[in-house]
Amino acid sequence: xxxxxxxxxxxxxxxxxxxxxxxxxxxxxxxxxxxxxxxxxxxxxxxxxxxxxxxxxxxxxxxxxxxxxxxxxxxxxxxxxxxxxxxxxxxxxxxxxxxxxxxxxxxxxxxxxxxxxxxxxxxxxxxxxxxxxxxxxxxxxxxxxxxxxxxxxxxxxxxxxxxxxxxxxxxxxxxxxxxxxxxxxxxxxxxxxxxxxxxxxxxxxxxxxxxxxxxxxxxxxxxxxxxxxxxxxxxxxxxxxxxxxxxxxxxxxxxxxxxxxxxxxxxxxxxxxxxxxxxxxxxxxxxxxxxxxxxxxxxxxxxxxxxxxxxxxxxxxxxxxxxxxxxxxxxxxxxxxxxxxxxx
Amino acid sequence: xxxxxxxxxxxxxxxxxxxxxxxxxxxxxxxxxxxxxxxxxxxxxxxxxxxxxxxxxxxxxxxxxxxxxxxxxxxxxxxxxxxxxxxxxxxxxxxxxxxxxxxxxxxxxxxxxxxxxxxxxxxxxxxxxxxxxxxxxxxxxxxxxxxxxxxxxxxxxxxxxxxxxxxxxxxxxxxxxxxxxxxxxxxxxxxxxxxxxxxxxxxxxxxxxxxxxxxxxxxxxxxxxxxxxxxxxxxxxxxxxxxxxxxxxxxxxxxxxxxxxxxxxxxxxxxxxxxxxxxxxxxxxxxxxxxxxxxxxxxxxxxxxxxxxxxxxxxxxxxxxxxxxxxxxxxxxxxxxxxxxxxx
DNA sequence: GCAGACTCGGAAAGCGCTCTCCAAGAGAGG
DNA sequence: CCTCTCTTGGAGAGCGCTTTCCGAGTCTGC
Numbered sequence: 024x025x026x027x028x029x030x031x032x033x034x035x036x037x038x039x040x041x042x043x044x045x046x047x048x049x050x051x052x053x054x055x056x057x058x059x060x061x062x063x064x065x066x067x068x069x070x071x072x073x074x075x076x077x078x079x080x081x082x083x084x085x086x087x088x089x090x091x092x093x094x095x096x097x098x099x100x101x102x103x104x105x106x107x108x109x110x111x112x113x114x115x116x117x118x119x120x121x122x123x124x125x126x127x128x129x130x131x132x133x134x135x136x137x138x139x140x141x142x143x144x145x146x147x148x149x150x151x152x153x154x155x156x157x158x159x160x161x162x163x164x165x166x167x168x169x170x171x172x173x174x175x176x177x178x179x180x181x182x183x184x185x186x187x188x189x190x191x192x193x194x195x196x197x198x199x200x201x202x203x204x205x206x207x208x209x210x211x212x213x214x215x216x217x218x219x220x221x222x223x224x225x226x227x228x229x230x231x232x233x234x235x236x237x238x239x240x241x242x243x244x245x246x247x248x249x250x251x252x253x254x255x256x257x258x259x260x261x262x263x264x265x266x267x268x269x270x271x272x273x274x275x276x277x278x279x280x281x282x283x284x285x286x287x288x289x290x291x292x293x294x295x296x297x298x299x300x301x302x303x304x305x306x307x308x309x310x311x312x313x314x315x316x317x318x319x320x321x322x323x324x325x326x327x328x329x330x331x332x333x334x335x336x337x338x339x340x341x342x343x344x345x346x347x348x349x350x351x352x353x354x355x356x357x358x359x360x361x362x363x364x365x366x367x
Numbered sequence: 368x369x370x371x372x373x374x375x376x377x378x379x380x381x382x383x384x385x386x387x388x389x390x391x392x393x394x395x396x397x398x399x400x401x402x403x404x405x406x407x408x409x410x411x412x413x414x415x416x417x418x419x420x421x422x423x424x425x426x427x428x429x430x431x432x433x434x435x436x437x438x439x440x441x442x443x444x445x446x447x448x449x450x451x452x453x454x455x456x457x458x459x460x461x462x463x464x465x466x467x468x469x470x471x472x473x474x475x476x477x478x479x480x481x482x483x484x485x486x487x488x489x490x491x492x493x494x495x496x497x498x499x500x501x502x503x504x505x506x507x508x509x510x511x512x513x514x515x516x517x518x519x520x521x522x523x524x525x526x527x528x529x530x531x532x533x534x535x536x537x538x539x540x541x542x543x544x545x546x547x548x549x550x551x552x553x554x555x556x557x558x559x560x561x562x563x564x565x566x567x568x569x570x571x572x573x574x575x576x577x578x579x580x581x582x583x584x585x586x587x588x589x590x591x592x593x594x595x596x597x598x599x600x601x602x603x604x605x606x607x608x609x610x611x612x613x614x615x616x617x618x619x620x621x622x623x624x625x626x627x628x629x630x631x632x633x634x635x636x637x638x639x640x641x642x643x644x645x646x647x648x649x650x651x652x653x654x655x656x657x658x659x660x661x662x663x664x665x666x667x668x669x670x671x672x673x674x675x676x677x678x679x680x681x682x683x684x685x686x687x688x689x690x691x692x693x694x695x696x697x698x699x700x701x702x703x704x705x706x707x708x709x710x711x
Numbered sequence: 712g713c714a715g716a717c718t719c720g721g722a723a724a725g726c727g728c729t730c731t732c733c734a735a736g737a738g739a740g741g
Numbered sequence: 742c743c744t745c746t747c748t749t750g751g752a753g754a755g756c757g758c759t760t761t762c763c764g765a766g767t768c769t770g771c
Contacts, residue, residue, distance in 0.1 A: 029497040031757055042721045047759060057719070074493025078431070079757035082422050083726045089478070107675065110464030111658060113455050120454030123481060133479040134433070135463070137471055149418025153373040153727090259661070288662050314455060317603070318632050320664025331451060375727055386751045391729060399749060423727035426756045497757090 030071040039067035050075060081154065089132045090341060091156040092122065093147065097165035098139035106137065108258065109164070112285065113313045114330065118184060121334025122160060129342060131157075144170050151179045158341045160184060160334075166227030180344040182337045186354070188229050194340050196333045196355045200230050201237025203326040203359035207280045207308045208241035210324070210361055216278030216306055220251040222265040222290060224282045231257075234282050234310065251276075255286050262286025266293035277305050278367065284309040284316045287323055291366070306367035321365035333357050374415040383411035394419060425498065433476045434685060435500040436466065437491065441509035442483035450481065452602065453508070456629070457657045458674065462528060465678025466504060473686060475501075488514050495523045502685045504528060504678075510571030524688040526681045530698070532573050538684050540677045540699045544574050545581025547670040547703035551624045551652045552585035554668070554705055560622030560650055564595040566609045566634060568626045575601075578626050578654065595620075599630050606630025610637035621649050622711070628653040628660045631667055635710070650711035665709035677701050 032050075036043045041060060048056050049064040056064075067073075081087045094115075096106070109115060119133070126133055134156055138144050151159060151174070158180035163170060171187040183195035211219050221238055224231030235252070242250050253269045255261030262281060266289065270276065281287035287309035291301060299305050301321055309316055309325035316323035336355050344350050376394075380387045385404060392400050393408040400408075411417075425431045438459075440450070453459060463477070470477055478500055482488050495503060495518075502524035507514060515531040527539035555563050565582055568575030579596070586594050597613045599605030606625060610633065614620065625631035631653035635645060643649050645665055653660055653669035660667035680699050688694050 029493070032759095033757080043758080044722080044760080045720060048720085051759080060720085072493070074490060074497055076426075076497040076757050077494060077499050078422055078426050078497075079726090080759075081726095082420075082426055082728090082757080083759045085726080087422070092479075106467065107464045110460040110467070111457055112460065113457060115463070116454040116456065116460045119459070119479070120451045123450065123454070123479070127481055135436075135467070135477040135479060137467060146418065149373070149416070150421060153418055153420040153422075155421050259658075314603075315658070315662050318659050318662045376729095377727080387728080388730075388752080389750060392750085395729085397730095401749070404750085420727050423756090424729075426727080426758090427729045429756080 029076070030073045031076070032073075034071050035064070035067045035073045038071055039064045085154055087154060087157050088130060089134050089156045090122075090126060090338070091134045091136050091147075091151065091159040092119070093136045093138060093159050093161045093170070095144065095161060095163045095165070095168055095170045096137065096139045097168065113315070114311075117313075117330040118162065118334045121331035122338045124331070125335045125338040125342070131342070138170070141169065144173060148173050148177045148179060152177050157345045158182075160337050160341060163187065164228075166225065166229075178348070180341060180348060182341040182344070184334060184337050186229050188227075192352045194344060194353050196337045196340065196357065198230070198328055198333065198357050198359055200233035200359075201240070203310060203328070204234040204237035204280065204282075205241035206359065206361045207310070207326055208238050208245070210363075211278040211280065211306055211308060211367060212242075212245050214278075214302075214306060214367065218273065218275050219247065219278040219280070220253075220269050220273055220276050222262060222269065222279060222281040222286055223252050223254045224257050224286075226254060231282060238280055255282075255289075257283050257286060259285045259289040259292075262289025263293045264289070266290035267297075270294075270297055270299075279305060279307055281307060281309050284311045284313045284319075284323055284325055287325070287366075288315050288319055291319055291323075302365065302367050308367040312362050316362070316364065319366070324364045324367040325362050327360045327362050329357050329359075373420070374417045375420070376417075378415050379408070379411045379417045382415055383408045429498050431498060431501055432474060433478050433500045434466075434470060434682070435478050435480050435491075435495065435503040436463070437480045437482060437503050437505045437514070439488065439505060439507045439509070439512055439514045440481065440483045441512065457659070458655075461657075461674040462506065462678045465675035466682045468675070469679045469682040469686070475686070482514070485513065488517060492517045492521045492523065496521050501689045502526070504681050504685060507531065508572075510569065522692070524685060524692060526685040526688070528678060528681050530573050532571070536696045538688060538697050540681045540684065540701065542574070542672055542677065542701050542703055544577035544703075545584070547654060547672070548578040548581035548624065548626075549585035550703065550705045551654070551670055552582050552589070554707075555622040555624065555650055555652060555711060556586075556589050558622075558646075558650060558711065562617065562620050563591065563622040563624070564597075564613050564617055564620050566606060566613065566623060566625040566630055567596050567598045568601050568630075570598060575626060582624055599626075599633075601627050601630060603629045603633040603636075606633025607637045608633070610634035611641075614638075614641055623649060623651055625651060625653050628655045628657045628663075628667055628669055631669070631710075632659050632663055635663055635667075646709065646711050652711040656706050660706070660708065663710070668708045668711040669706050671704045671706045673701050673703075 032043045032046050036046045046064050049061055138147050161183045167188050171191045171193050174181040175191050175193045186195050186197045223235045251273050253265040255265040281290050301307050309323045312325045312327040316325045376387045376390050380390045390408050393405055482491050505527045511532050515535040515537050518525040519535050519537045530539050530541045567579045570576055595617050597609040599609040625634050645651050653667045656669045656671035660669045
């Protein structure tokens, strides 16, 4: 394995004393090749240290063995400080882990793509269409995003994690966010809370609005027609601020549903600062069951979001659609579950 | 933009009424093209919705505009449960975020590659050599890993995050782990701790062994020739177990250095369980300044690991080496800093 | 013993692009 | 007016691979 140019099919063919075509057949396991030649070729492969050039192969087969993980944002300028936070959040890693658990087994690679501008999205779709990747898993952050529709229009195999904000004929996996929020409501009510508030995420993001409506609906069903709500942006800081605001408005609160664990962590901080005991004075319930939940003090009762499973399913859906592009548009909704810890 | 086959250079050339070569020149901004034709060509590009096929381009230019992020493991079977944990850990996301902050600006993509078996590593090097990606950022997990050496041998541009276990002529960025551990020692000593223990990571991982030796050296310098140590594997659970063991051996401990924040979280749990107050009875200091540190109760005093910066620097080093492969092997060592919070 | 069916391997045509070479035309200098 | 140089655009040769098309050889059955 010297380090000049990498050996090519041609080289192997020369060493084996056969034609390029034959080597290609052997490598790709196509029958109709004499077992003897078969062996000769593999010997030559070993001797030369040959590894097929994936690019060249993809160019002709129109298959890359690569799937794009697209993080779709809507930034204005390129130095988006938000992205740093996004990657640091366990959310991203859990998705990657879930995806890899199935892609890896299939020998499919994951290429990370971040797009913000509409220009970037256009180019992304173009790249995808011209075979840059076989398909895309899409994580759409902005409340309204043209990307899902562009992908659908361009007939690019794609699966979203989290439903699109606008109805678009595209596969997706999602969590029954409303059910999860309802479970939180039931739990708080069941443990005797009567003055319950909510710290929500941004109202225009689907996952967030579903949690809001699910929670309100469940509360209303039990006679609480109005729920004091302050919204944050899913960061710990915003949760802390929101909790302070909520407390200022409703000092007698005895329970709060926080739309994700990170904000719940912040809320816990604000609560400690105001000398309220959790859960004795006020019960706190989070959402996601991220690693932050177990790290919190007290450990967070939360709604489990089976993100790894969802991502894995997204990968499976995508692989299936790549294999068979005419499949009917599908969606898979996961049911959340309540994880009972100490905070509520 | 209809959804049949994507338009090619040929199509654009036909519409513009020029040759493929001319279109290629215009697209790639090569001068020597009449400004008028220039415009005609761009019009044709707009009309056809042409997007260059990156694969075809890469095949001839031998440049892909892609960098691989290689996570090198040493698994035995493919269903490695460890990987899930690895991705969920903020470490992974922070690295990705840091890398993307520089790669994105250069229009370079990141392709994720997980390799475990030696077979897989061999194929990876082959793929890299045959131009699958322009270079690699390597995260090597196992204590002893043949990959760095293979990469160096094959002359593949590569940069490691964390120094290789064995000396290998390869670029890397690393943290002065020993200095960080020494800072922890100084801090514990300065606040009056006298019976100090340590929860270390696996002794054969470089980052871990540097922390061990740095800590011990600093302690020795202050007359503490021996430091009771229990090792864990960087997970929260292992930290909890280790703390219990340490406590059983040394009940009078009044300070402990834990080699990462996640284990420190576990240690805090064990401490609470044993009814010891932190930091009153025993001071705890972590390492990494991950998001777990602020989430902990009490918030963790810890050694800051500027991982995003390190990853960004790794990306810059790699880009430089891709541009100029004959560069001298370089390493950049980052200095850690102590973040003072409540636990010590 | 020979037509017909089958098996196997090679030649060669691309996949979509870049880039070297070359020819043609324009302009300048003698 | 002719030659020399310079600019500009086209033709075409690949990059490394797959795959179709064929021809040559092998085997069977009548």
